[in-house]
Amino acid sequence: GESVGLHLPTLSVQEGDNSIINCAYSNSASDYFIWYKQESGKGPQFIIDIRSNMDKRQGQRVTVLLNKTVKHLSLQIAATQPGDSAVYFCAEPKGSGGGADGLTFGKGTHLIIQP
Amino acid sequence: SQTIHQWPATLVQPVGSPLSLECTVEGTSNPNLYWYRQAAGRGLQLLFYSVGIGQISSEVPQNLSASRPQDRQFILSSKKLLLSDSGFYLCAWSVLFEQFFGPGTRLTVL
Numbered sequence: 001g002e003s004v005g006l007h008l009p010t011l012s013v014q015e016g017d018n019s020i021i022n023c024a025y026s027n028s029a030s031d032y033f034i035w036y037k038q039e040s041g042k043g044p045q046f047i048i049d050i051r052s053n054m055d056k057r058q059g060q061r062v063t064v065l066l067n068k069t070v071k072h073l074s075l076q077i078a079a080t081q082p083g084d085s086a087v088y089f090c091a092e093p094k095g096s097g098g099g100a101d102g103l104t105f106g107k108g109t110h111l112i113i114q115p
Numbered sequence: 116s117q118t119i120h121q122w123p124a125t126l127v128q129p130v131g132s133p134l135s136l137e138c139t140v141e142g143t144s145n146p147n148l149y150w151y152r153q154a155a156g157r158g159l160q161l162l163f164y165s166v167g168i169g170q171i172s173s174e175v176p177q178n179l180s181a182s183r184p185q186d187r188q189f190i191l192s193s194k195k196l197l198l199s200d201s202g203f204y205l206c207a208w209s210v211l212f213e214q215f216f217g218p219g220t221r222l223t224v225l
Contacts, residue, residue: 032212034212034213034214036216041219041221042218042219043205043207043216043217043218043219044159044205044216045216046213046214046215049212049213089158089159091214093212094161100147100164100166100209101164101172102149102161102164102174102214103159103161103214104161105158105159106158107157107158108157108158
């Protein structure tokens, strides 16, 4: 069935290092993917998205890579800061409605920043 | 700019009591609206979505219901809460692809 999942439940990195969070998806028909950041006790915050016709997209300190061959998505955070500590989710649209009928979320990766 | 509000922020309710959670969106018209639930340490599960006033689609069978009485208002309800209804309830809106989430309501059923 359709699913979006994460390889690692927890990722611990040193402050200042780069972080890479991975996500595997199974729905080849998904035309875009989204990364969210969720801090403790708060709602998910949109970080960046990527359309399926792209391989890479960059934002401020973040880069998302899409490998459609192996159905793999990654989020790279440059120069990780204490404020980056959070759970990160990848998500894809449910069904074929372009997202109007909701998103399917992965289980999340908890990013821990060590001083 | 668009903003989304949810209330209450936290709620403690006894088993068997009713529930009403409210979500409102400002700064946009005719948004798609969503209710998600998040169990502790877990991902988000879509409960309901709405593409217009009075139009509700349910994703999972349960003792919860949703209503959309106005364009930018989305309500999650229950007649009798169960222990398993405890969780973090999130409302979200979208116009195109990205969904934007509210601050959430932490519900504890005792």
